[in-house]
Amino acid sequence: MHRHLPAPTVPDLGLETERSVDLCVWTNEEGSRFQPAMMGSGVACGILPLEQALAASDADGVRVADELVRHGYDREPAPDVGLADCYLELHIEQGPILENTGKTIGVVTGGQGIRWYEIALHGEETHAGPVPMALRKDPVPLLARMIDLVHAIGGRDPQARCTIGQVRTHPGSINVVPGRIEMTVDLRHPDEAELDAMHDALMRGCRDLASTHPSIGLDVQLRWHSPVVRFDPSLAKLVRSSAERMGIAAHEMVSGAGHDAFHLARRVPSVMIFVPCRDGVSHNPREYASPEHVAAGANVLLSVVLERAMSRG
Structure with missing residues (x-):
C-alpha cells in the first residue's frame, strides 16, 4: 500500500486563491432522529421549507427548533448556496466495493x-x-x-x-x-x-x-x-486526474447512501470522493478507515479544491 504524506494546506503554501474556500457543517444529514434526512442542506438549497424542518419532531416529540435553540444554533445566518462555484464532499464509501477492488479513491459519479x-x-x-x-x-x-x-x-x-x-x-x-x-x-x-x-x-x-x-x-x-443524482462530469474528471497524478488507484462508482451532496448537486456543480472503510461497515461501532486512506482522500480533495479555487474561469 502507498503511504501518502499529508499535503501542505493553502496557508502553508502561501497561496492566494481566486475564490474563497468555505467549510460547511450541515445539520442532520443522516435523518436518524429527525426526518427527513439531509435536512440542513435541503433547507439551504431551497428543497426543504425551513418551517417544515423546524417543525420535525423525534420519537419523544422534541422538535428540531427546540434542539437548535438548546444548543445555541438558532442564530446562525442562512448560507447562500447560489454564490458557490462548486461543492465537494469527501466520505468513506460505507460499502465494500473499493476494498474488494483494491482501489483507494472512489470517483463518485452520482447517487441512488x-x-x-x-x-x-x-x-x-x-x-x-x-x-x-x-x-x-x-x-x-x-x-x-x-x-x-x-x-x-x-x-x-x-x-x-x-x-x-x-x-x-x-x-x-x-x-x-x-x-x-x-x-x-x-x-x-x-x-x-x-x-x-x-x-x-x-x-x-x-x-x-x-x-x-x-x-x-x-x-x-x-x-x-x-431522486437519482448525477454529479458534475468535469469535477469527477478532476478527481480522477488528481488521483492518477498522485499514483493513487481510483474507481468510478455510484453512491448507495444519501449525502448532502445530493441536494447541493441540484443547485451547483458537485462531486463526491470516497475512500474505503474496513469490511464495508458503517453506522456501526466497527466502522474504520485507515489513516493512509484518509490521507489519500484528503490530498485528492485538496488538489481538486486548489484546481477550482485558483482558476479564474
Whole structure:
C-alpha cells in the first residue's frame, strides 16, 4: 500500500486563491432522529421549507427548533448556496466495493434514488390467553406478508435495495396481541424509472394484502423521496486526474447512501470522493478507515479544491 504524506494546506503554501474556500457543517444529514434526512442542506438549497424542518419532531416529540435553540444554533445566518462555484464532499464509501477492488479513491459519479415509507397495520389489542386464534384481529401475520413483499421488491434486480429498519408493536407487551404495528421501508435504485417501478410494486402489493386481510387496516405514507443524482462530469474528471497524478488507484462508482451532496448537486456543480472503510461497515461501532486512506482522500480533495479555487474561469 502507498503511504501518502499529508499535503501542505493553502496557508502553508502561501497561496492566494481566486475564490474563497468555505467549510460547511450541515445539520442532520443522516435523518436518524429527525426526518427527513439531509435536512440542513435541503433547507439551504431551497428543497426543504425551513418551517417544515423546524417543525420535525423525534420519537419523544422534541422538535428540531427546540434542539437548535438548546444548543445555541438558532442564530446562525442562512448560507447562500447560489454564490458557490462548486461543492465537494469527501466520505468513506460505507460499502465494500473499493476494498474488494483494491482501489483507494472512489470517483463518485452520482447517487441512488431513495424513497422512505412509514407503514401502519391496525388490528385489535387483546389478551394473549383468553381470545382464540381464529377470533383475533392480529396484525402480525400481515406483518410477515409485508416483509416478504418488501424483500421481493428489493430482489427484483442486483441494483435494487430494500431495508425494513424499524418495526414497533403497540402496546409492546409479551402477553398482549398488538393493536398496531408500525414499520419503516427504505427503497433505493440508481435508475429513477426502476425506483418508480419499485414504488408502484409496493403500492400494488399493499393494496392486494389489504384486500386479503380485511380485518386489518393498512396505511402507507411516503415520507421522503430523494431522486437519482448525477454529479458534475468535469469535477469527477478532476478527481480522477488528481488521483492518477498522485499514483493513487481510483474507481468510478455510484453512491448507495444519501449525502448532502445530493441536494447541493441540484443547485451547483458537485462531486463526491470516497475512500474505503474496513469490511464495508458503517453506522456501526466497527466502522474504520485507515489513516493512509484518509490521507489519500484528503490530498485528492485538496488538489481538486486548489484546481477550482485558483482558476479564474
